[in-house]
Amino acid sequence: MSTSMLLLVGLLLIATAFFVGRNRSISVSANHGGIKNLNSLPSYYGALTALWCGIPSLIVLSLWVLFDDYFIQQSIIQMLPAAQQQLADNDMRLLLNTVGNIAASGTNGLNTEPYIIEAAARLNELNALSQNAITGLFILLAVALTFFAWLQIKPKLRARVQVERAFKGLLLLCASIAIFTTAGIVLSVLFESLKFFQSVPVTDFLFGMEWSPQMALRADQVGSSGAFGSIPLFAGTMLISLIAMLIAVPAGLMSAIYLSEYAAPKVRMAVKPMLEVLAGIPTVVYGFFAALTVAPFVRDTGGIFGLDVSSESALAAGLVMGVMIIPFVSSLSDDVINAVPQSLRDGSFGLGATKSETIKKVVIPAALPGIVGGVLLAVSRAIGETMIVVMAAGLAANLTANPLESVTTVTVQIVKLLIGDQEFNSPKTLSAFALGLMLFLITLILNYVALHVVKKYREQYE
Incomplete structure (x- = not known):
């Protein structure tokens, strides 16, 4: 059987x-x-x-x-x-x-x-x-x-006691699965990263200014420098993520405030589902839109003003990524703002505050912990995006702060390094795990900062 x-x-x-x-x-x-x-x-x-x-x-x-x-x-x-x-x-x-x-x-x-x-x-x-x-x-x-x-x-x-004890253990097991899975991911990435750092010094990886993971197979081979400096990758990641957040956070937060505080019920019922449709569009579709529409538009617009814009630029990728992330910020912020007790608004109105003053001085500060959580989710989404960057920002590891130039991100390079038949004993392949470990640490730091902000304001308004 x-x-x-x-x-x-x-x-x-x-x-x-x-x-x-x-x-x-x-x-x-x-x-x-x-x-x-x-x-x-x-x-x-x-x-x-x-x-x-x-x-x-x-x-x-x-x-x-x-x-x-x-x-x-x-x-x-x-x-x-x-x-x-x-x-x-x-x-x-x-x-x-x-x-x-x-x-x-x-x-x-x-x-x-x-x-x-x-x-x-x-x-x-x-x-x-x-x-x-x-x-x-x-x-x-x-x-x-x-x-x-x-x-x-x-x-x-005492059957009820024994049954409840068994279900309590089952719930504990289910909760532990997430912990064990996280620990397994961290350890697997950590062990492979340690193998990589046995071949490449940690300082060269963390502070190197050049990324060229092609290892030379012969002493006379040309074009295989074997440079593993991660600074250009993280700089490109942060540049594109910053552009995306400059688009997504204001637009998402303002749309959430409008839908929660100003929009009529019929308008809210029509607009919110349409806004959230953006979250269901596959990222490869956003990538096509960025490569075929936004990137040429940015290049042609820059040419009108005499700017030298690359056909694949961080600005094009960041703009489209920002549009993609708007629903994450908007939906979460809208739910958090709606969860603010109506008594806080009524008390503010009773003291003579206007609607805009109530939103700025009462509603937004009270909902700030949830808004920070939504923004953090959006940042994590931006850092982990791959398809839009591949199709709109390119694969070149350039160390630049100019959004008009071509850059790449950590996730794109991880995918590039692990494509095809690879041997997991070469620094080129193992560098993908080192990049993944650094990306995990950055996300962990972002979580810590967000928790600190949430804790600070939650103590103040609760």
Whole structure:
């Protein structure tokens, strides 16, 4: 039985266990004065029986699926000839893939070594044995634990307490997944970055003014300087993000104030969905719009005033990115402003303040923590954008503050470095992880600053 079918059977067994436990509690209560004398409601006894049936069985199934392939592969390796068992890791993976393909589809007339055919046949046998074993173990364990929980049901059993404790543990596990995932991402990036810094000094990476990650394969090779200075990349990232925020923050905040404080209900119902449509447009569409419309317009407009504007410029990318980010700032700011208690507005009006004065002196300061959070989300969105930069700002790592020139960003270079078949033992490829680590640290600093601002104003207005 396949794993998906086994999960379906497990769900049916869990549902059956619920009704078995519930009916058992009702039947037991009949001998003790009725349901009112039970410690918990019958549904809690059913839920407790279902938990006993499902949780251990699903844990066993998960562990089996997790380690099953490893033990089967080790068994296949042990039956290979001695010379094949000494292969390098890459060659061994290739050999095991060949065995798996033959096991799945047969030789199909291929001239294959006999030991590979034997290994493929053995692989099919082990897979079938594994599926039968986990099927029997899963069903047996679920039924046995259901019977055990059925025997434990008594009027004085504190089923509700046990069920709530189990769900509390489940919620804690779900909350921990995000923490463990974040820790795994950080550690994976950190370890690869440490490998990179073994080849390239940290000072050269942090303070270098030239980015050219092409490593020379020969001593006489031309055009492979191997310079890993990240300053041009972060300068380009910050320049484009700054232009985008100069567009998105004022426009988004002003539109949120209008929709929250001035717009009629019918206007708000029509305008807000139209504004939020911008958030659903794919970034590649924004990239096409920037490359085909905005960038030529910026270049032609600059030419009218005698300015030398590159065909791919930071200004074009920043303008389009700012338009893309407007819904993030507007929607979040609108929700936060609407959440400000009406009593604050009424008190301000009662003191003689005008509507604009109330917005400036009362509403905006009270909503500032949420607005800062929305702006932070917009900044993170701008820093992580890739497609618009590739299509409108180019790939050149230029260290410049001129928005009319071509620049690139950290995320674009990460994508560029990891395109195609790459060896993860070269400084060129490992530099992508170092860039990712620095981008993570910058985002962490932005979060800290935002939390500091939120804490300061929240203490003042709450």
